[in-house]
Amino acid sequence: MNAPTPDPLIGQVIADRYHVTALVGEGGMGRVYVAEHVRMGRKSALKVMSPALKTTADAITRFNREAANASRINHPNVAAIYDFGETPDGLLYLAMEYVEGETLHALMNRGGPLPAARAAAITKGAADALHAAHHLGIIHRDL
Structure with missing residues (x-):
């Protein structure tokens, strides 16, 4: 090897x-x-x-x-x-x-599916960040 x-x-x-x-x-x-x-x-x-x-x-x-x-x-x-x-x-x-920190992939591999509230909080954080970018006319093309 x-x-x-x-x-x-x-x-x-x-x-x-x-x-x-x-x-x-x-x-x-x-x-x-x-x-x-x-x-x-x-x-x-x-x-x-x-x-x-x-x-x-x-x-x-x-x-x-x-x-x-x-x-x-x-x-x-x-x-x-x-x-x-x-x-x-x-x-x-x-x-x-x-x-x-760890990636979402690693988090889910370690602990399995996320509880709905945790998944919603992560999604909201990502959406808030994207909104800040879109407000400036920036489009994220690689999510």
């Missing part, structure tokens, strides 16, 4: 500011890491666009638009955006508030 290939960003410092410590997840546009700001010591979620997409103009435009739009939302159910940019070697990143 082969060991998984180590992620090349773990242990690296991105944009002279974010020390990458762990991989949190992966999606179509890239990966999300836990990172710590090297001067402030603040933990962040660092979304990094897939290097395979860095030559795709449409993907770069979407990533930058997502970062700019998300930075305009001020709501308790939306992770705050701290920074976004591009490194000299073309790596696009978005630094945002890191929220401790």
Whole structure:
């Protein structure tokens, strides 16, 4: 059995500011890491666009638009955006508030179906966050 290939960003410092410590997840546009700001010591979620997409103009435009739009939302159910940019070697990143917790999938795997009141509270929180985005003309296309 082969060991998984180590992620090349773990242990690296991105944009002279974010020390990458762990991989949190992966999606179509890239990966999300836990990172710590090297001067402030603040933990962040660092979304990094897939290097395979860095030559795709449409993907770069979407990533930058997502970062700019998300930075305009001020709501308790939306992770705050701290920074976004591009490194000299073309790596696009978005630094945002890191929220401790587990995914809905993990919660349901651990405890089974949610009681109706708990499911309603989670749904209401997500709907409130979406309303804040829609109020600014932002449409979330990836729920």
